[in-house]
Amino acid sequence: xxxxxxxxxxxxxxxxxxxxxxxxxxxxxxxxxxxxxxxxxxxxxxxxxxxxxxxxxxxxxxxxxxxxxxxxxxxxxxxxxxxxxxxxxxxxxxxxxxxxxxxxxxxxxxxxxxxxxxxxxxxxxxxxxxxxxxxxxxxxxxxxxxxxxxxxxxxxxxxxxxxxxxxxxxxxxxxxxxxxxxxxxxxxxxxxxxxxxxxxxxxxxxxxxxxxxxxxxxxxxxxxxxxxxxxxxxxxxxxxxxxxxxxxxxxxxxxxxxxxxxxxxxxxxxxxxxxxxxxxxxxxxxxxxxxxxxxxxxxxxxxxxxxxxxxxxxxxxxxxxxxxxxxxxxxxxxxxxxxxxxxxxxxxxxxxxxxxxxxxxxxxxxxxxxxxxxxxxxxxxxxxxxxxxxxxxxxxxxxxxxxxxxxxxxxxxxxxxxxxxxxxxxxxxxxxxxxxxxxxxxxxxxxxxxxxxxxxxxxxxxxxxxxxxxxxxxxxxxxxxxxxxxxxxxxxxxxxxxxxxxxxxxxxxxxxxxxxxxxxxxxxxxxxxxxxxxxxxxxxxxxxxxxxxxxxxxxxxxxxxxxxxxxxxxxxxxxxxxxxxxxxxxxxxxxxxxxxxxxxxxxxxxxxxxxxxxxxxxxxxxxxxxxxxxxxxxxxxxxxxxxxxxxxxxxxxxxxxxxxxxxxxxx
Numbered sequence: 001x002x003x004x005x006x007x008x009x010x011x012x013x014x015x016x017x018x019x020x021x022x023x024x025x026x027x028x029x030x031x032x033x034x035x036x037x038x039x040x041x042x043x044x045x046x047x048x049x050x051x052x053x054x055x056x057x058x059x060x061x062x063x064x065x066x067x068x069x070x071x072x073x074x075x076x077x078x079x080x081x082x083x084x085x086x087x088x089x090x091x092x093x094x095x096x097x098x099x100x101x102x103x104x105x106x107x108x109x110x111x112x113x114x115x116x117x118x119x120x121x122x123x124x125x126x127x128x129x130x131x132x133x134x135x136x137x138x139x140x141x142x143x144x145x146x147x148x149x150x151x152x153x154x155x156x157x158x159x160x161x162x163x164x165x166x167x168x169x170x171x172x173x174x175x176x177x178x179x180x181x182x183x184x185x186x187x188x189x190x191x192x193x194x195x196x197x198x199x200x201x202x203x204x205x206x207x208x209x210x211x212x213x214x215x216x217x218x219x220x221x222x223x224x225x226x227x228x229x230x231x232x233x234x235x236x237x238x239x240x241x242x243x244x245x246x247x248x249x250x251x252x253x254x255x256x257x258x259x260x261x262x263x264x265x266x267x268x269x270x271x272x273x274x275x276x277x278x279x280x281x282x283x284x285x286x287x288x289x290x291x292x293x294x295x296x297x298x299x300x301x302x303x304x305x306x307x308x309x310x311x312x313x314x315x316x317x318x319x320x321x322x323x324x325x326x327x328x329x330x331x332x333x334x335x336x337x338x339x340x341x342x343x344x345x346x347x348x349x350x351x352x353x354x355x356x357x358x359x360x361x362x363x364x365x366x367x368x369x370x371x372x373x374x375x376x377x378x379x380x381x382x383x384x385x386x387x388x389x390x391x392x393x394x395x396x397x398x399x400x401x402x403x404x405x406x407x408x409x410x411x412x413x414x415x416x417x418x419x420x421x422x423x424x425x426x427x428x429x430x431x432x433x434x435x436x437x438x439x440x441x442x443x444x445x446x447x448x449x450x451x452x453x454x455x456x457x458x459x460x461x462x463x464x465x466x467x468x469x470x471x472x473x474x475x476x477x478x479x480x481x482x483x484x485x486x487x488x489x490x491x492x493x494x495x496x497x498x499x500x501x502x503x504x505x506x507x508x509x510x511x512x513x514x515x516x517x518x519x520x521x522x523x524x525x526x527x528x529x530x531x532x533x534x535x536x537x538x539x540x541x542x543x544x545x546x547x548x549x550x551x552x553x554x555x556x557x558x559x560x561x562x563x564x565x566x567x568x569x570x571x572x573x574x575x576x577x578x579x580x581x582x583x584x585x586x587x588x589x590x591x592x593x594x595x596x597x598x599x600x601x602x603x604x605x606x607x608x609x610x611x612x613x614x615x616x617x618x619x620x621x622x623x624x625x626x627x628x629x630x631x632x633x634x635x636x637x638x639x640x641x642x643x644x645x646x647x648x649x650x651x652x653x654x655x656x657x658x659x660x661x662x663x664x665x666x667x
Contacts, residue, residue, distance in 0.1 A: 033283045033291065035265040036236075036251050038272045040279045044239045047273050048081030051171070051235055055086065056095050058169055058233075063099050068137075070101045070161075072170035072228070073127075074181075075119045077548060078237050079171055083127040090131045097133040101164045103157075104140040105172070105181040106222035109150070109195060111143030116466045117209050118143070141193070141221035150221065154193040158227065170231035174238050177201050178246050178259030182222035187260045191224030204625070211421075215465035225263050234270040236261065238278040241542070241583055247274065248281035290328050296335050302588040304332055305346040306646065315647030316347045350648055353593045358400050358657075359383060359409045359536060378572060380409045381535035384528070388540050388553035388580075390419040390485040391611040395632045396580045397538060398492060398604035399596040400655050405493030412532055414500040414525075415485055416553045417507035420469075423477035423613045425460045428469075431480055432456045468509075478503070480613055487610035491603065500528060506552060514548065517556050525560030533569040537561070541577025541658060550580060561662065575660040581624070581631045584656060587642055591659040595651035596636065605629050 041047040055071065062069035073079070089095035104119060113120035120140050128138060139160060145153055161167060172180045177199050183191065184199040197219055198206075207213035228234065238247050250261035251272055264270040279285050287307060294300050308327055309316045321339040324332060333339050357365075360375035375381075383404050387393035393401060393413050405411045432453060439449040452472060459470050469477065482501055489499050502524050506515045529537075539557045540550045564570050576592065579585055596604070608629040609615060616627065624631055636653035644650040 034251050036267075036270050036272050038251060038274060038279065038282065038284075040274050040276055040282075040285075042276055044275045045081060047237060047239070047275055048079075049085055051079075051237060051273055052082045052085030052089065054235065055082070055169055055171075056089050059095065059097065059100060062168065063096070068099050068101045068164065069169075070103070070164045070167045072167040072223070072231055073102050073104050073123065074171045074173050075104070075106075075122045076173045078173040078239060080126055082171065082237070086127060087130040097131045100133050101137045102133065102139060103161055103164075103167065103223075105228075106220050107141035107143045108217040109141075109143045109219045109221050111217060113144070116468075117206075143221065147195075150195045154195070154221065157193045157223075161227065161230075167231035168233065170228055170234045172228070172234060172236040172261075174236060174243065174246060174250065174261050175202055176205060176242070176246055178250055178261045180225070180228060180236065180261045180264075182220040183225050183228075183260040185258045185260070187225050187257055189229070189257070189263050189266070190226045192227055193221070193223050195219055195221055209466075211466050225260055229263060229267050232269060234264060234267055236264060236270070236272045237274070238272070239275045241277045241280060243274075243278040244281040247272065247278050248286075251282060287328075289331065293331065296332060299588065301332065301336060301342065302346050302349060303586075304329055305342055306586075306588050309646055310642075313645070315645065316343050316350075317647050319343050347647060350587065350590075350593075350643065350646060353590050354595060354643075354648070354654075355592060356403070356595060357407065358592060358594050359404050359407055375536075375574065378535050380407070382532055383409050383411045383536045383538070384532050384534035385411065385413045385538040386525075386540065386553065386557050387413055387415050387485075388550045389417060389422070390415045390481040391488065391608065391614055391628065392540055392550075392580050393485075394488045394492060394604065394607040394611075395628050396540065396578045397655050397657075398488075398607045398632070399600045399636070399653070400538075400578075400594045400657075401494065402492040402600065402603055402607075403594065410498070411494050412498040412500060412534070413485075413489055413494055414502055414528055415482075416502050416504050416556070417549060418474075418478035418501070418503050419481040420474045420477035422618065423480050425463065425473075427480060427613050428456065428473055428476045429460055431476055474508075481611075484611040484613060488607040491607040491610055502528070504553070504556065506556075507549065514552060517552050517559070521556045522559045522563065525556050526563045529560055529564050530567070533567075535572055535574070537573060537575045538578055538657070539575065540580050541660070542579040542583055550582075565662070575662070576657040577660050578655070578657055581628050581635075584635050584639055585658055587639075587646065589658050590656045592657040593639070593643065594655045594657070595640065595649075596653040596655065598652045601633060601636070601653050605633065608632065 039050070041050065059069045086095070086097070090097060104123060107119045108117065111118050115121065123138075123140060139157070141157065142153060174180060177185050179185070179187075179199070179202065182196055182198060182202070184196060184202065187196075198217070203216040203218070204213055206216045210216045246259065246261070249259050250264065253259065253262055255262045255265050264272075276285070283290055288294055289304055305316060305319070308319060308323060308329060311327060312319070312323055314323070319339060321333060321337070324330065324339050332342065336342060355373070359381045360373065360377070360379045361370065362376075362379045385393050385397070385401060401411065401413075436449055436453040438444075440446060455470070455472055456476070459473060486496050486499055490496065504521045504524055506517050506521050509515060537557070539554060541554060542550055561570075561575065614628060618628065626634075633653065636655055639654040639656050640651040643654060
């Protein structure tokens, strides 16, 4: 199994603990378990290319028949890659969309078409302004109409779909509640285009786009489930580990209004198109041995044995041959057994992941019986930690960061983005007032100080929800986060001169939506790598960040590493992937587990607290309402508890890492 594939399989750990225990009948087959056909690609971009190709083929086929192609279109981050590919096909391969009639799924209500969050604006920015689809063929629910006219508008919208001949391909994403369009839990299978009240979870997930949950509209106009099911073909797309649980519910669970996407099981030509991260909780990925023959590579063995131990809530070394047989793992014992040898094999692997010396152990510190590790060869090391946002370093690996510094390694932290959009306006005002008072006290350029103070005060008083900050306000917010990052790094023992603020250009839009990673972004990474020539690189390897910044920052680092891989110093370099506030690695994937003492947990918490602008309530908390320090402590404690339950030593907390061997791209 390729490293990229095994890494993406980490989502959804814990699912089988919640699943009711079932008797083991004959092996299930994939077609029975997956009640909607699924197509899984190793990378998100491959998924988008395939879907775009399917749409393009349908457009061409309908054009050859002299008929319009009617598309049902979705918004959000998931279909953006599809629209990029359609634009490319139009520009480079002559794909014409002149015969396309489009109907969008939904729109917030109320919503002006020019606003940043408008789906009208989204569709024009990503697709309509770049292709030849006639304006009169574009249909998007109107968020500006009077409330008393909404019902009639919805009836007319349905009528226009029928007059166009019905939808040929309906493109869908899926929300955490299982909604398609804005068909929230409880939506009827027969529902039609209508005004709907948004679920609290949906509004929370949309909070980042609106710069706060309080700014998210409470209602939306959406096509109904029945409208969607009338389409001749339906393609539902999903990316990332955070979508894995709801994909499993929709694909393998019972049909239920609680998960609107499950109604697609009743459609004769629906298909779910996923990257391997979003597919991770499907039976074919989570426990493929229940479906048929498994090749039983080392990664498969670890996954199966740990799955069995967790399912039966037994330490690994207490698993019996009967346990393997009763839970559908007879082939594993037959091919690679006996059972106890399998137990020992996996137990020893997990045991060997535990180390208190993440940068290696010097000869002077070794004790009799210490086993040699490859990382011991060079000591001390130059260590470079890439932090997507200014607080990801301490949130994700604050304990390991402190340990590396305490052991005498030369530790550098590269903050890839300014994080300026994640600062509340009140904090910017407060710091602006401080600067004004400071400058007045010491008589520092009073005229310029007063001008800046007036601008910031006036701008923030008049600022509308979601409005992009002025350059001056963005600068103040970036400086706030820089100061916090330095304070947190000092708490971990990293000197100020080893803090590198990259301010990668892709991020500096002032909006949640970012630019694509460009050559300038990659070159910044390359220059830093060549400057430091690290022996260890740590980078955020989670793809579940709901804002996409982690994914883009990871891409920049991996591309940067490709640029320097021929350098002599890179031969001694090891790249480690950590996970941030959103998710943890599955135990079968962990290559290095760094245990933390109670004192080290408190030190890590103190470092996180230095990020005062993110304390109490982060501007963009994502789906988890807890503070970042709470998420981090619970995640690290859960990993330690899991190791304990599997029969290993009991620790207060564990930070986990996966080794990257560079053999394939993650994204």
